[in-house]
Amino acid sequence: MSVLNSKSPEGNLAEKWSNYKSSCKLVNPSNKRKLDIIIIGTGLGGASAAAALGELGYNVKVFCYQDSPRRAHSIAAQGGINAAKNYQNDGDSIYRLFYDTIKGGDYRSREASVYRLAEVSNSIIDQCVAQGVPFARDYGGLLDNRSFGGAQVSRTFYARGQTGQQLLLGAYSALNRQIAKGSVEMYYRRDMQDVVVVDGKARGVVVRNLATGKLEKYFGHAVVLATGGYGNVFYLSTNAMGSNGSPVWQAYKRGAQFANPCFTQIHPTCIPVHGDYQSKLTLMSESLRNDGRIWVPKDKSDAEKIRNKQLSPTDLPEEKRDYYLERRYPAFGNLVPRDVASRAAKERCDAGHGVGTGLAVYLDFADAIKRLGKENVEEKYGNLFQMYEKITDENPYNTPMMIYPAVHYTMGGLWVDYNLMTTVPGLYCIGEANFADHGANRLGASALMQGLADGYFVLPYTIGNFLADEIHTKRISIDSKEFVETEKQVNDRINKLMSIKGKQSVDSFHKRLGKIMWEYCGMGRNEEGLKKALDLIPKLRKEFWQDVKIPGTTDEFNPELEKAGRVADFLELGELMVRDALNRKESCGGHFREEMQTEDGEAKRDDENFAYVASWEYKGDNQDPEMYKENLDYEFVKRVQRNYK
Amino acid sequence: MDLKLKIWKQKNPKDKGRFETYNIANISPDCSFLEMIDILNEQLINEGKEPVAFDHDCREGICGMCSLYINGRPHGPDDDITTCQLHMRKFKHGDTITIEPWRAAAFPVVKDLIIERNAFDKILQAGGFVSVNTGGVQDANAILIPHDTAEEAMDAASCIGCGACVAACKNSSAMLFVAAKVSQLAVLPQGKIEAAARVKNMISKMDELGFGGCTNTGACEAECPKSISISHIARMNREFLCANIQD
Ligand SMILES: Cc1cc2nc3c(=O)[nH]c(=O)nc-3n(C[C@H](O)[C@H](O)[C@H](O)COP(=O)(O)OP(=O)(O)OC[C@H]3O[C@@H](n4cnc5c(N)ncnc54)[C@H](O)[C@@H]3O)c2cc1C
Ligand code: SF4
Ligand code: FES
Numbered sequence: 001m002s003v004l005n006s007k008s009p010e011g012n013l014a015e016k017w018s019n020y021k022s023s024c025k026l027v028n029p030s031n032k033r034k035l036d037i038i039i040i041g042t043g044l045g046g047a048s049a050a051a052a053l054g055e056l057g058y059n060v061k062v063f064c065y066q067d068s069p070r071r072a073h074s075i076a077a078q079g080g081i082n083a084a085k086n087y088q089n090d091g092d093s094i095y096r097l098f099y100d101t102i103k104g105g106d107y108r109s110r111e112a113s114v115y116r117l118a119e120v121s122n123s124i125i126d127q128c129v130a131q132g133v134p135f136a137r138d139y140g141g142l143l144d145n146r147s148f149g150g151a152q153v154s155r156t157f158y159a160r161g162q163t164g165q166q167l168l169l170g171a172y173s174a175l176n177r178q179i180a181k182g183s184v185e186m187y188y189r190r191d192m193q194d195v196v197v198v199d200g201k202a203r204g205v206v207v208r209n210l211a212t213g214k215l216e217k218y219f220g221h222a223v224v225l226a227t228g229g230y231g232n233v234f235y236l237s238t239n240a241m242g243s244n245g246s247p248v249w250q251a252y253k254r255g256a257q258f259a260n261p262c263f264t265q266i267h268p269t270c271i272p273v274h275g276d277y278q279s280k281l282t283l284m285s286e287s288l289r290n291d292g293r294i295w296v297p298k299d300k301s302d303a304e305k306i307r308n309k310q311l312s313p314t315d316l317p318e319e320k321r322d323y324y325l326e327r328r329y330p331a332f333g334n335l336v337p338r339d340v341a342s343r344a345a346k347e348r349c350d351a352g353h354g355v356g357t358g359l360a361v362y363l364d365f366a367d368a369i370k371r372l373g374k375e376n377v378e379e380k381y382g383n384l385f386q387m388y389e390k391i392t393d394e395n396p397y398n399t400p401m402m403i404y405p406a407v408h409y410t411m412g413g414l415w416v417d418y419n420l421m422t423t424v425p426g427l428y429c430i431g432e433a434n435f436a437d438h439g440a441n442r443l444g445a446s447a448l449m450q451g452l453a454d455g456y457f458v459l460p461y462t463i464g465n466f467l468a469d470e471i472h473t474k475r476i477s478i479d480s481k482e483f484v485e486t487e488k489q490v491n492d493r494i495n496k497l498m499s500i501k502g503k504q505s506v507d508s509f510h511k512r513l514g515k516i517m518w519e520y521c522g523m524g525r526n527e528e529g530l531k532k533a534l535d536l537i538p539k540l541r542k543e544f545w546q547d548v549k550i551p552g553t554t555d556e557f558n559p560e561l562e563k564a565g566r567v568a569d570f571l572e573l574g575e576l577m578v579r580d581a582l583n584r585k586e587s588c589g590g591h592f593r594e595e596m597q598t599e600d601g602e603a604k605r606d607d608e609n610f611a612y613v614a615s616w617e618y619k620g621d622n623q624d625p626e627m628y629k630e631n632l633d634y635e636f637v638k639r640v641q642r643n644y645k
Numbered sequence: 646m647d648l649k650l651k652i653w654k655q656k657n658p659k660d661k662g663r664f665e666t667y668n669i670a671n672i673s674p675d676c677s678f679l680e681m682i683d684i685l686n687e688q689l690i691n692e693g694k695e696p697v698a699f700d701h702d703c704r705e706g707i708c709g710m711c712s713l714y715i716n717g718r719p720h721g722p723d724d725d726i727t728t729c730q731l732h733m734r735k736f737k738h739g740d741t742i743t744i745e746p747w748r749a750a751a752f753p754v755v756k757d758l759i760i761e762r763n764a765f766d767k768i769l770q771a772g773g774f775v776s777v778n779t780g781g782v783q784d785a786n787a788i789l790i791p792h793d794t795a796e797e798a799m800d801a802a803s804c805i806g807c808g809a810c811v812a813a814c815k816n817s818s819a820m821l822f823v824a825a826k827v828s829q830l831a832v833l834p835q836g837k838i839e840a841a842a843r844v845k846n847m848i849s850k851m852d853e854l855g856f857g858g859c860t861n862t863g864a865c866e867a868e869c870p871k872s873i874s875i876s877h878i879a880r881m882n883r884e885f886l887c888a889n890i891q892d
Contacts, residue, residue, distance in 0.1 A: 052779040067700065068766050070806055071708040087786060123780065130782040132775045132835045134798040141789035159799060165707055166802060173774035180770040188763070211755050240702040275673055277680050280704045387706065390723075390730045393675075456779050505690045507683070551690055556657065557756040559698055560690070 004257075004615055004630040007417040008112035013098075013636050017116045020418075021461055025468035032057035035467050036475065038205055038220030040192050040247055042069030044164070044448055045431025046226030047171035048455025054178030056460060058467075061218055062175070063190045063207060065242055065562075070172045073228055073240040074451060077164020078285035078384065080146060080156035081448040083121040088145055092153040094118045099637065101446060104150040104337050105411070105439020106589035106605060107639045108260070108613070108632065112418060113436050120457040121449050125157055127456060131170040135159050146290055146380075148444035150337040156445045161285050161384045167448055171455070190216070191562055192247045193490040195223060195254045195427060198482045202254075202427035206483075206490050210562060213555040215487055217478040221470045222426045222463055225251060226455070229410040229432040231264065233570045233577065234522070235514025237407035238270060238283040244566040245573045248414050248433050252618050256422035257628060259415035259435035259615040261573070262581035265442055265590045266523050267408035268341035271391055272360040281406040282391060284363070285384055286444040289334045291368035291377065292401070294341075296353040296361050298322040303353045313355065313362055313400050324348055332644040339441045339590045339603075340644060342405035346523050347601065349404070356402045364400035405523060409447060411438045411590065412577070415615040415630070419462035420454060423617075426470075428463060430454035435613065440589025494554055497564050502547030506563045509544045513567070513574055516540070521578050526594040530582040537578065541571040576616060576625065583627065586610045607639055646672050646738035650685065652697055653745045655754050662754065664743075674734035678721060679704060679711065681733055698757040704729040706870065709805030712812070713758055714745040719809035719868045727807060727870045747812035751819070751855045764854040765806050765822060771850035772843040773826045775835050794832055801829035803871040810865035810873075816857030821865040823847050824877035831884055841888035848885060 009016040027035065035058050039050050042064040050062040064072060086092040098118040102109060125143070129135065135157050136144040145154040159166035178184040189210040196204035202223040207216050230245030231237040252258045269284045297303040298320050305311035324344055326333045336344075345361050354360055369377050374397060378385070385396045392402070414422045414429040416436055422429050431451040438446065477483070520533035544567070552558040587596040587603035588610070596604045613630040647670045655662030669685050676684070679701050686696035702710040711728040715721035721731045736742065744758065752760040790798075802825070810821035827844050830836025836843070859878060866875045 048779075055778045066702055066708070066710055067762055068709075068806065070766070071702055071710050073703065073708070075708050075805075076703045076705060085785070125785045126782050127777075127779060129785040129788060130775065130777045130835060132798075132830050132833050134795050134802050134829065134833065135785075136799075137790050137792045137795040139792050141791050142786050159802075162707070162799075162803065165805075166799075169802065173769065174777075174779070176766070176770040177774045177776065179766075186766070188766075211761075240708065241704060242702050274675055277673070277676050277684055279677070279680050279683055282705050386725070387730070390706075390726055390732065391677075393732075393734065460779070505687055507687060549690060551693075551695055557698055557759065560696060 002628045004415065004628050005417070006110055006112070006630055007419060008110065009418065013111065013115045016112050017119055024461055024465040027464050027468050027471065029057050031471040033059070034471065035059065036061065036220045037222050037224065037463070038218055039063070039224045039226060040205065041072065041226030041228065041431065042172070042175070043072035043074035043226060043228055043431055044168055044171055044451030045455045046224070047072065047168065047175045048452050049224060049226060049430060049459050050184050051171060051174035051178050052456050052460045053463070054181070054183035057183065060178070060184040061187065061220065062184055063187045063192065065189065065191050065210065067188055069175060069186060069188065070169065072168060073243050074168045074448070075165050076240065077448055078161045078283065079148065079287040080158035080163045080445040081124070081167060082148070082155050082443070082445040083125045083157060083449065084118055084155060085122055085125060087143060088154045090153045092155050096153065097121060097155065100151050101437070101443060102439070102637050103642060104443040105441055106642060107439065107607070107611070107634070108588055109437055109439030110630070110632065111634060111636055116458065117437050117450060117453050120453045123457055124449060124452045128167060128170050131173060133159065133166045133170040146287055147335060149286055149289060149335050149341065150443040156287070158287065161287070161381060164448060167452065171452070191565070192227070192250065194250045194486050196483050196486045197254050197424065198476055198480070201425045203476055204478065204483060206487050211557055213553070213558060215490060217483045217487055219476050219478055221467060221473055222428065224428040224430060224459065225414065225433050226431045227433045230573060231407045231410050233513065233574050234407040234517045235510050236273065236278065236281050238267060238281050241280060244569070246566050246569045248429070249569040249573050251414060251422065251424065251427060254424060255618070256424045256427055257415040257615040257617050258412070258576060259613050260412040260580065261577045261616065262521065262584060263411035263440050263590055264407060265338055265409035265411060266342045266405045268338055268345055268405050269363060269403045270406035271388065272356055272402055272404040274357070282387065283406070283408060284388060284401065284403055286338070288363060288381060288384065291372070291380070292334065292363040292365050293323055293367060294325050294334055294361055294363055295321045295323045296348045296355060300352045303355060306355050307358060322353070329644045336644045337441055337443060339592070342523060343592060345405055360402040360404045362400040363403045365396060366400070369397065409442055411435065411440060411442055415613065419465060420459055421462070421466065426466060428459065430459055440591055494561070497548070497561065497568065498550055498554055500545065500548050500550070502549045504547050505549055506560055506567050509540065509548060510567045510570070512540055513537070513571055517574050517577070521581050524592050524594050525581050527582065530578050533578045534575065534582070537571065537575045544568065544571055579625070580614055580616065583614060584610055605641065646674065646733065646736065648672060648736065649741040651741060651743045652758070654697070654757055657756060658753055672733050674732070676733045677704070677729065678715070678731040678733065679729050698759050700759050701729055706730040707805060709807040712747050712760060712807060714747060714812055716743055719747065719812040720870050725870060725872050727805070747808055749811045749817035751817065752808060752811065762806070762808050764856070765808065765819070767854060768819065768823060768847055768850050769826060772839070772846035775830065776839060788834055790833065798829045798833050801825045801873065801877055804873055805871055807870060809868045809870060811856065813864040813868035814857065815862065815864070816860060818859045819851050819856040820859040820878050820881070821869060821873055821875065823851050824881040825873045827881045827884060828877040831880065840884060841891055844881060844884040845888050
């Protein structure tokens with residue numbers, strides 16, 4: 001088994017990043033002008049990186065598939081962003097944020113990287129405020145905080161229920177400023193098709209112009225992927241319709257290793273599924289768990305009456321309700337980490353206590369409204385309540401919300417070292433697309449933090465360390481052999497897809513894949529199910545390549561073709577997730593192997609055998625991938641069984 | 646419910662475009678409007694016909710990507726929501742629904758219901774930011790902002806850049822969109838320093854890109870999914886006046 005080197009700097013935890021910064025190579029301003037950087041993605045990761053690198057003087061080209069960079073899926077994040085400011089004087093510190101993140105991730109992330117994340121978290125808040133991000137304020141004019149799952153301090157900064165929107169608009173405004181200055185060029189409605197590798201280094205991309213259907217090639221001395229998560233492999237998720245895993249999958253096939261693909265976060269508070277025409281699931285922010293109380297009826301008979309609409313939940317007396325999180329986890333109560341809350345909801349519903357369709361539990365605000373007043377609750381959560389009512393036609397001020405877990409985030413992603421570089425030199429990966437920082441489970445409000453940390457404060461240093469050696473590399477022509485060959489391969493694949501002319505729609509395949517993934521590689525996983533999935537997915541993939549039906553042509557705006565390319569990749573990526581889940585015979589974080597649990601149903605981690613990152617290398621379409629390990633030797637933190645009781 | 650749909654079809658920017666009529670049956674009232682179009686498209690694909698192209702992404706009312714002029718109203722017959730949040734319970738069995746793209750010179754049609762809104766990005770590039778580089782800024786709590794000011798800025802900052810205000814306006818004016826950004830940054834201390842240059846640059850860019858003038862009809866506010874108030878337009882006009890007096 002080959003072992004990966006994370007290239008974490010030497011020294012004490014608190015000194016590593018400063019040591020790195022003071023010793024890394026720099027590129028002088030006149031040389032920066034000679035260097036081109038390609039960034040795919042304009043979410044928090046991509047937009048902040050593009051703005052920061054543009055400011056430094058590099059030539060940046062940035063791409064997104066939407067009609068404007070402002071629409072990247074980061075815009076949908078609701079609850080907030082963490083930072084170790086300790087403005088509340090409640091005992092927070094950089095170390096504590098670091099520790100909570102490591103523990104929340106069930107000890108499956110890299111100490112040095114997580115510490116750096118906690119360290120730069122405070123600068124993020126300063127930066128965003130300077131840009132004019134309207135974070136919530138208290139009556140003295142100071143910044144306000146709320147608490148989030150997995151933490152006992154209040155360290156989450158927020159802008160109503162639209163924190164992601166405001167942070168992204170901040171990064172987008174910084175990006176716009178660079179576009180106006182000419183240091184960044186923006187290419188929208190472009191779908192990435194492949195990475196171009198020249199002499200072992202990433203040197204460019206092939207993208208499809210979605211409006212015209214034409215393929216385009218671009219050169220860069222380095223390429224950065226900031227393309228978000230691949231949760232849509234499950235078909236139904238809280239991700240945007242266009243969120244996809246294709247760019248990271250293309251990179252994987254060009255040699256970038258894929259780490260911990262099976263680590264998926266199932267978010268406990270989403271609006272339950274209501275019909276088979278459903279296209280996506282809507283998240284109700286975790287911040288709601290600050291004030292909402294989760295419960296199901298204590299007696300199955302009451303649950304049944306509620307399901308049959310013979311009983312209204314508001315009429316069920318207090319003593320007949322089971323606030324199961326408060327009961328099982330008195331220390332953290334409704335604020336246990338997401339994986340724990342999700343499994344507990346599934347457990348109650350599987351045991352027959354579910355409400356709604358049977359796959360739902362209550363999130364009740366009656367107490368909060370009594371305690372804080374309706375107005376205060378509205379100020380905090382107004383837009384979420386409105387969103388809920390528009391979808392379900394029920395008013396959460398009067399009747400408890402119904403929620404159920406749904407796929408939300410992927411901790412897995414391209415393996416990157418401390419520099420955020422993948423195993424392909426010159427190819428970087430930031431934001432949700434990489435595997436870093438969150439281990440086997442991400443804490444709420446930490447993805448926004450990571451995206452902006454990577455883009456504003458980490459990549460601008462680490463990419464310089466690589467580019468310093470590239471100042472003599474001349475721009476490579478897009479008519480050179482490697483570019484032309486890669487473009488041809490992309491073209492061949494598109495033509496192959498179009499020539500199938502089968503009978504079943506792209507969506508129908510996507511839905512079937514999603515069902516397999518949810519059933520066998522979702523909230524609970526076991527050997528038998530995973531093996532079954534390993535049999536079903538290749539069959540479905542084969543059927544797809546024989547019978548998918550894509551209308552229209554290649555040289556026009558063709559949304560079905562766009563989706564087909566993504567689903568084709570999901571059909572491969574899904575299989576790698578299953579393989580990884582099968583390999584990891586332990587329960588940790590979001591990965592729950594049913595064979596590995598304690599008597600009272602808690603996850604049982606196996607540090608002896610699985611304290612490593614599983615990183616997979618592509619070996620060819622008809623060959624099993626090879627697993628590499630990054631050992632997680634903890635120097636500073638002592639591993640303990642997570643306990644939120 | 647069963648419905649008749651009259652939908653704008655246009656192959657590309659050069660095509661003249663026309664309405665096509667489709668029938669669709671058995672739609673659940675809990676289905677969202679875009680899911681209804683998904684069902685229609687699945688049906689069309691199975692019949693070997695061209696599906697209808699439309700823009701969408703988050704499907705939860707925040708990315709601003711969905712559009713659609715439905716029965717004469719941007720984002721359809723419900724208040725304070727985007728098209729993706731519209732549900733079929735707002736319609737009834739037997740209805741005919743007319744679906745068109747946003748119509749505005751500054752938003753050319755790309756295909757069917759998809760339009761080009763890059764003009765909005767260009768307006769923001771002209772000044773919709775605070776000129777601050779990454780790093781080296783002061784501590785976040787060193788800038789005190791009264792609670793109500795932060796809330797006011799947040800109200801304005803809620804704009805999702807969808808363009809419904811332009812589509813609703815008989816002059817195709819982008820005043821509400823521009824005013825929302827000008828206002829957000831003008832009330833905050835961070836944005837005050839550049840306020841005068843900002844308002845002038847953004848307004849002149851807006852004019853240059855072919856958006857119309859504002860005649861205060863208030864149609865934009867009525868159709869804005871985020872309830873952005875036209876009082877922001879009044880503030881912007883004040884800012885603009887002051888900026889010009891300063892010259
Ligand atoms: C509903 C919801 C709520 C959330 N709430 C929170 C929260 O409160 N706090 C928190 O910390 N985190 C939250 N998260 C998680 C967080 O929002 C995301 O993990 C994070 O925003 C991801 O940012 P990103 O920059 O990595 O990617 P994204 O924002 O997803 O951006 C991806 C970019 O890549 C581009 N792209 C993708 N594929 C291609 C392609 N094939 N070709 C070209 N371009 C492509 C897209 O156009 C886009 O610009 C939430 C997530 C969801 C879904
Ligand atoms: S002001 Fe309202 S209608 Fe106009 S773009 Fe913003 S959100 Fe849309
Ligand atoms: S699809 Fe994002 S706002 Fe409608």
